[in-house]
Structure formats: structure tokens, C-alpha cells
Amino acid sequence: MDAEPSVASRAVAxxxxxxxxxxxxxxxxIGYLYIAPAFILYAAFNLLPLGQGVNTxxxxxxxxxxxTWVGLHNYTGFFTDPAIRSGYVHVLILMVFYAxxxxxxxxxxxxxxxRIRIRGLTFFRMLLFLPxxxxxxxxxxxxxxxxxxxxPLNTVMNAVGLGHFxxxxxWLGDFNTALPAVGVFGLWGSFGFCLILFLAGVMKIPAxxxxxxxxxxxxxxREFFAVTLPGLRYELQVVLVLSVIGTxxxxxxxxxxxxxxxGTATTVPAYLxxxxxxxxxxxxxxxxxxxxxxxxxxAVTYAINRLxxxxxxx
Amino acid sequence: MSARIIxxxxxxxxxxxxxxxxxxxxxxxxxxxxxxxGVPDTGPITLTIWDQEYGQVSRVWDRLNAEFEQRYPNVTVxxxxxxxxxxxxLLRLAxxxxxxxxxxxxxxxxxxxxxxxxxxxxxxxxNYATAYGWNxxxxxxxxxxxxxxxxxxxxxxxxxxxxxxxGEILGVYYNKQKLVDLGLGLxxxxxxFEHDLAVAKQAGEVPIMFGNNDAFPGIHEFAVxxxxxxxxxxxxxxxxxxxxxxxxxxxxxxxxxxxxxxNWAKAGxxxxxxxxxxxxxxxxxxxxxxxxxxxxxxxxxxxxxxxxRDFGFFVLxxxxxxxxxxxTGGAGYPLSITATSEHPDAAAAYIDWMTxxxxxxxxxxxxxxxxxxxxxxxTVEPGTVLADVVAAAAATTASNGVVPYEDWATPTFxxxxxxxxxxxxxxxxxxxxxxxxxQQDYADFQSSRT
Numbered sequence: 001m002d003a004e005p006s007v008a009s010r011a012v013a014x015x016x017x018x019x020x021x022x023x024x025x026x027x028x029x030i031g032y033l034y035i036a037p038a039f040i041l042y043a044a045f046n047l048l049p050l051g052q053g054v055n056t057x058x059x060x061x062x063x064x065x066x067x068t069w070v071g072l073h074n075y076t077g078f079f080t081d082p083a084i085r086s087g088y089v090h091v092l093i094l095m096v097f098y099a100x101x102x103x104x105x106x107x108x109x110x111x112x113x114x115r116i117r118i119r120g121l122t123f124f125r126m127l128l129f130l131p132x133x134x135x136x137x138x139x140x141x142x143x144x145x146x147x148x149x150x151x152p153l154n155t156v157m158n159a160v161g162l163g164h165f166x167x168x169x170x171w172l173g174d175f176n177t178a179l180p181a182v183g184v185f186g187l188w189g190s191f192g193f194c195l196i197l198f199l200a201g202v203m204k205i206p207a208x209x210x211x212x213x214x215x216x217x218x219x220x221x222r223e224f225f226a227v228t229l230p231g232l233r234y235e236l237q238v239v240l241v242l243s244v245i246g247t248x249x250x251x252x253x254x255x256x257x258x259x260x261x262x263g264t265a266t267t268v269p270a271y272l273x274x275x276x277x278x279x280x281x282x283x284x285x286x287x288x289x290x291x292x293x294x295x296x297x298x299a300v301t302y303a304i305n306r307l308x309x310x311x312x313x314x
Numbered sequence: 315m316s317a318r319i320i321x322x323x324x325x326x327x328x329x330x331x332x333x334x335x336x337x338x339x340x341x342x343x344x345x346x347x348x349x350x351x352g353v354p355d356t357g358p359i360t361l362t363i364w365d366q367e368y369g370q371v372s373r374v375w376d377r378l379n380a381e382f383e384q385r386y387p388n389v390t391v392x393x394x395x396x397x398x399x400x401x402x403x404l405l406r407l408a409x410x411x412x413x414x415x416x417x418x419x420x421x422x423x424x425x426x427x428x429x430x431x432x433x434x435x436x437x438x439x440x441n442y443a444t445a446y447g448w449n450x451x452x453x454x455x456x457x458x459x460x461x462x463x464x465x466x467x468x469x470x471x472x473x474x475x476x477x478x479x480x481g482e483i484l485g486v487y488y489n490k491q492k493l494v495d496l497g498l499g500l501x502x503x504x505x506x507f508e509h510d511l512a513v514a515k516q517a518g519e520v521p522i523m524f525g526n527n528d529a530f531p532g533i534h535e536f537a538v539x540x541x542x543x544x545x546x547x548x549x550x551x552x553x554x555x556x557x558x559x560x561x562x563x564x565x566x567x568x569x570x571x572x573x574x575x576x577n578w579a580k581a582g583x584x585x586x587x588x589x590x591x592x593x594x595x596x597x598x599x600x601x602x603x604x605x606x607x608x609x610x611x612x613x614x615x616x617x618x619x620x621x622x623r624d625f626g627f628f629v630l631x632x633x634x635x636x637x638x639x640x641x642t643g644g645a646g647y648p649l650s651i652t653a654t655s656e657h658p659d660a661a662a663a664y665i666d667w668m669t670x671x672x673x674x675x676x677x678x679x680x681x682x683x684x685x686x687x688x689x690x691x692x693t694v695e696p697g698t699v700l701a702d703v704v705a706a707a708a709a710t711t712a713s714n715g716v717v718p719y720e721d722w723a724t725p726t727f728x729x730x731x732x733x734x735x736x737x738x739x740x741x742x743x744x745x746x747x748x749x750x751x752x753q754q755d756y757a758d759f760q761s762s763r764t
Binding site: 066167174 | 430
């Protein structure tokens with residue numbers, strides 16, 4: 001005779017017939033279909049070349065004839081090749097101009113601007129942002145004129161009686177000033193970006209925090225470290241990551257301003273990649289340099305993010 | 315799940331990419347000499363040409379191409395202008411792809427033509443050279459700098475892989491009025507030239523207009539001095555590398571040349587601030603009347619104006635008066651036929667056309683130097699700077715005094731030499747350190763060849 005199925009067994013039957021509702025946002029297989037078009041393009045134009053780059057870096061290859069497998073030999077250049085080593089030293093020096101100074105100056109001005117109202121701020125913001133809108137190559141060509149023997153910089157220096165500070169070989173031709181000259185170009189380019197981001201961040205900090213700080217008797221310096229700086233943490237993180245990557249990638253301005261010279265005073269890793277791959281037919285070495293550079297960028301970015309997040313914990 | 319996907323993707327990309335880069339090479343054999351010269355009338359032929367000309371020369375090429383099509387109505391010339399870096403990188407890919415080029419304009423030397431020959435990308439032209447009589451039209455050294463053994467391992471000997479009748483020469487441009495104003499005549503010896511430099515400096519004039527921010531001009535300043543010190547054959551043997559590690563850059567002659575260049579820089583004979591000055595700016599300033607001399611190549615004739623009479627040109631004079639003229643220069647970019655060309659006979663006819671007397675008459679006014687025997691240079695006006703350049707080149711060629719560019723010596727020689735010359739001229743290294751540094755590059759390459 002038919003007995004009523006027990007509650008438990010019914011529940012099982014129900015369970016087997018109707019699977020529990022999917023949680024919203026849980027992955028479904030159909031999702032792979034949605035990302036497929038983008039992923040295929042990404043794989044074809046980014047991942048595959050990356051794989052080829054890694055592969056090439058294990059060969060001694062002139063770009064035309066079959067390469068010879070050399071294992072990790074190309075990577076040892078990172079430690080032994082003086083050209084590569086000095087390239088990284090140059091990048092570290094450039095970082096002062098491309099990352100450190102713009103951030104310090106940007107923070108200072110942002111803090112200042114947070115305390116006073118400036119008429120026509122939008123206009124000044126636009127001016128500061130302009131270097132980022134124009135491509136680096138174009139602005140770098142303009143800067144070759146700034147540094148020219150008869151250019152505006154020397155004209156001004158001569159006019160105010162600082163003429164004897166002008167290097168005899170020109171700013172870009174002197175072994176001591178060429179790298180800082182490139183750096184100042186970078187400072188000019190990235191400073192506006194930092195300031196715009198910091199200004200936007202400052203505006204987002206509630207005015208009540210400043211008021212509270214002032215009620216507590218904080219002076220401008222105290223206010224900066226207690227309110228402004230913590231409030232700008234995320235902007236700082238973004239700026240730091242972008243500017244550090246930007247420095248490690250430096251190529252355009254070197255190519256336009258100095259060709260890595262005088263001597264090798266301004267060669268940087270990215271410039272060496274180009275020169276070895278397309279000028280002197282050392283494609284394997286160029287690939288190894290590029291991969292190393294990529295790994296360093298990954299590591300530095302990761303480190304910055306970790307540091308900033310740890311700093312965020314109270 | 316996502317981590318696994320990433321791992322799989324990276325692995326997949328690595329596997330897909332993991333194979334020896336570059337393709338196995340097959341050395342092509344020379345096509346047989348054609349029974350008749352000229353383009354065979356065997357139906358429509360499209361000749362694809364890759365070249366790297368621009369400006370005035372480019373316009374002459376367009377005209378010559380149109381005339382070639384008129385001459386052989388079954389031929390269509392398809393011209394592709396390429397930057398040289400691009401040309402070298404793309405050639406390998408293009409040759410296996412649809413519509414490969416038939417004729418390419420490639421640079422000589424180890425970094426460029428040497429690699430193309432080694433990769434089996436160019437056809438030996440020897441039989442065409444015989445059929446068209448190219449061997450008798452130019453001097454042996456013009457052919458030698460385009461000659462390689464089929465494996466690309468020996469330079470300056472073996473098969474002919476490129477041909478041109480146009481060339482280059484380095485020398486000294488001078489401002490005629492300034493020379494007169496300073497009470498100087500044309501120098502006939504190296505000492506007289508150095509004396510002129512001192513006089514110009516004394517008078518507050520810029521002795522040598524120069525800008526070395528672009529790095530390459532320094533090679534030319536060094537080369538013309540080196541040509542005075544070292545025997546002509548030294549440099550030829552050096553770049554051909556036929557004696558392997560036997561030859562050295564560290565010679566007394568090169569040391570002396572380096573010391574001279576450094577002394578000139580120290581004495582203020584070059585434009586103040588030359589390290590940061592641009593090459594084109596220097597040329598423009600010289601054209602506008604600044605500076606007494608400028609040491610560079612024939613190619614700036616176009617900037618000065620071929621019919622210009624304010625400037626003159628001479629090859630830097632030898633140490634002893636009356637010695638035959640010597641200068642760096644030689645064959646310009648030669649034309650080569652690619653190994654996969656379907657119409658090598660038509661391509662050879664095209665090369666012959668582009669190197670004909672007619673072509674040279676059109677090319678010379680752009681500042682190119684005719685290298686072939688019997689060049690009439692009928693389009694050159696006497697008394698112009700162009701006439702000076704052409705005459706100086708003719709005299710140097712006649713005395714077999716053309717020295718090839720030194721940066722052909724190794725694939726990295728250009729970088730090493732330009733950077734070291736910048737250091738030398740800025741007094742950062744001594745002449746001895748300079749020759750040792752450059753020699754290191756040479757020794758590395760020569761030992762890697764064996």
C-alpha cells in the first residue's frame with residue numbers, strides 16, 4: 001500500500017528535482033562565453049606575444065636567422081652587464097623627478113589650496129593638466145628648444161646673471177646635467193597630474209574634519225598630517241603606482257632628448273630594449289631585459305599596494 | 315578556478331610560443347645570366363620595391379620608376395617606402411607572406427646586409443653583374459662592400475649581393491667669404507688646416523660648426539681625422555674582419571687620431587655647447603653663415619642648395635702636401651634582389667635602370683655622388699658647392715682613397731663608437747681609454763665569429 005513518503009525523503013526528492021537557487025553573483029559557466037571575445041583578443045595580442053617574449057629571452061637571436069638556446073644566460077646580464085646596471089641606476093635617479101618630487105610638491109600645493117580659495121581654479125587646473133594631454137614626443141621636442149644653447153632657459157639665466165652656471169656643453173650635452181635635465185622634463189609632465197588628483201581628493205575630505213582639527217588647536221602642519229594626508233591615501237597610492245611604472249617605462253623623452261647620451265649618461269632599460277631589439281640585432285637580450293623590467297614593475301606595484309594597505313589599518 | 319584558468323592560459327601561451335625563433339635558412343643560388351638583358355616580355359609583371367629614400371631623392375625615384383614603366387609597358391613598379399629599421403625587421407616576414415618585395419635597398423655591413431645574407435634573403439647578383447657589365451662601371455671597393463660569402467660569415471669577398479653607382483663622401487665645407495676675411499687660403503696640408511682652425515678661433519669665429527646631440531656626427535669628425543693618420547687599407551681590413559682577432563682598434567694611428575680630436579674639442583675648435591646641439595641646427599646655422607668650416611657628408615648639399623656659390627667643399631688635406639686625397643665614404647645604399655622574387659630578371663633590369671647614367675644625371679643634383687666611370691655629371695654647374703663635392707669625390711675615387719664607414723665593423727659598433735666619442739670629446743676618457751673601449755667591442759665580435 002502507498003504510504004505517504006516521509007518528510008525527509010520528500011525533501012530529498014525535492015532537492016534532487018529542484019537544485020537550490022544560485023546565489024546572486026555566483027559564477028556560471030555561461031560567463032566564460034561572455035568574456036570569450038575579449039579574452040581571445042587579449043590572448044592573441046597580449047598573452048601570446050608575452051609567451052613569445054619569454055621564449056625569445058632564452059635564445060641568442062639576431063632577429064632573422066635561427067636562434068641558439070642559451071637558457072638563462074640573457075638574464076645574467078642583469079647582474080653582469082654594466083650597461084644594464086647603469087640603466088637601472090639612471091631610472092632610480094629619474095624616479096626622484098618622476099615620482100618623489102611631483103608627489104611632494106603636489107601634496108604641498110594641494111594642502112595650500114585646500115586652505116585658500118583661488119579664483120579661476122578650473123583654468124589653472126586645465127593648465128596644469130595640459131602636459132598630459134599632449135603626447136610626450138611632441139612636448140619633448142619642444143623641451144629640446146628650452147634646453148638649447150640659445151633657448152629660453154639660458155636666455156633667462158644670462159639675463160639674471162646666472163650665466164656661469166650654464167654647463168659648457170649645454171644641458172643635454174653635459175654628462176652631469178643630461179639626466180637631471182630629462183628628469184625636469186618628467187617633473188613638468190607628471191606634477192600637474194599629481195596635483196589634479198590630490199586636489200580632487202582634498203575636496204572629498206569633509207570640511208567638518210578640518211573644523212574639528214582647528215577647534216582642537218591644530219596648526220597648518222598638524223592639520224596636514226592629521227587630516228589631509230590620511231584623506232589622500234588612495235590618491236597617493238594611485239599616483240605612486242602610476243608614476244613609478246611611468247619612470248621604469250621611460251623611453252620617449254630619452255629617444256627625443258638625448259638618444260641615451262652623452263656617452264651612456266641617460267640610457268635606461270626601456271631604451272636598451274629598443275636599441276638591442278631593433279638596432280643591433282640582440283633580440284634575445286632585449287627580450288630578457290623586457291621581461292625583467294616587467295617582473296620588476298609587477299614586484300614594485302605589488303609592494304606599493306601592500307605597503308599602502310597595511311598603512312591603512314589603524 | 316580563476317587561478318587555474320590563469321595558469322592554464324600562461325602555460326598555453328608559453329607552449330604556443332615555445333619554438334626556436336627564426337626559421338631555418340636555405341642559401342639561394344645565383345640565377346643564371348639572362349640570355350638578353352632588359353625585362354622579358356612575358357606578360358604583366360609587378361615589381362615591388364622597398365626603399366628608404368625621402369625628400370628630393372624620393373621624387374627622382376618616382377620619376378625614374380615612371381620612366382621604367384614607359385620603357386617596359388608590361389611592368390608595374392610598386393614602390394613601398396620603409397624606414398630602415400622597419401625594413402630589416404619586416405623583410406623576413408614579408409618574404410614568406412603574399413606580395414614579397416623583389417628589390418630592396420639595404421645598408422651594407424655586418425649589422426644589416428650581413429644578416430640578410432646569412433639568413434638567405436638575398437640573391438647573388440654575380441651573373442647579372444656580368445650580363446650588364448656592372449663590374450666594369452664601378453671600382454672594386456664599391457663592389458667589395460656589398461660582397462659576402464654565401465653563409466654571411468666573410469665580408470668583402472665572395473658573391474655580390476647589392477649594387478649601386480651612387481655614393482657618399484665626408485669632407486669639409488667652408489664659408490668662402492669667411493676664409494677670405496680671415497686672410498686664409500684653402501689648406502693643402504693637415505697642419506695648414508689646424509693652423510686655420512687656430513686662426514679662426516683667435517678671431518672669435520666658430521672654427522667648426524658642430525652639434526653632437528644626435529650622436530652620429532661625432533663618428534664623422536673622428537673618421538676624417540683618422541683617415542689622415544691610418545693607412546687607407548687599415549680601415550677596410552678592419553671592417554671586413556678578414557683577419558679576425560689579428561686586427562685591433564688599439565693602434566698608434568687611432569690613438570693619435572683620438573688625441574687630435576680631443577685636443578680640438580679642448581681648444582674650442584667646435585661650436586660651444588656642441589654636446590647638446592642638434593645636427594640639423596648646426597647645418598642650418600652653417601647655411602645661415604655661422605662658422606668657418608663644417609665637417610660632414612655630401613648629403614647636406616641639399617640643405618645648402620646644389621647651386622649655392624657661397625660655400626665650397628674639400629676633402630680634409632693629407633699630412634704631406636700633394637699626397638693623394640683620402641676620405642671616408644663610398645657606396646651608398648645598394649639595391650638587392652630578394653631570394654623569393656618571382657621576377658629576378660626584371661628586378662635586375664630595374665637595378666640596371668636605377669644605376670644608369672640617366673639616373674645619375676637626375677640624382678647628382680640632389681647631392682648624391684656618382685661613382686661609376688665615365689660619369690659626365692652634365693647636370694652640375696661649375697663653381698657651385700655641388701661641383702666641389704663631385705670633384706672631390708671623383709679625385710678621391712680615382713686615387714682609390716675611399717675608406718668605408720667604420721660603424722659597419724660589428725653589429726654594436728655604431729653604439730659603442732658614438733658613445734665613446736661623446737665621452738672622448740667631453741674629456742671624460744683619455745684617448746687610450748677610448749681606443750681600448752672600442753677595441754673591446756671589436757674583439758668581442760671577432761671572437762664570437764669563430
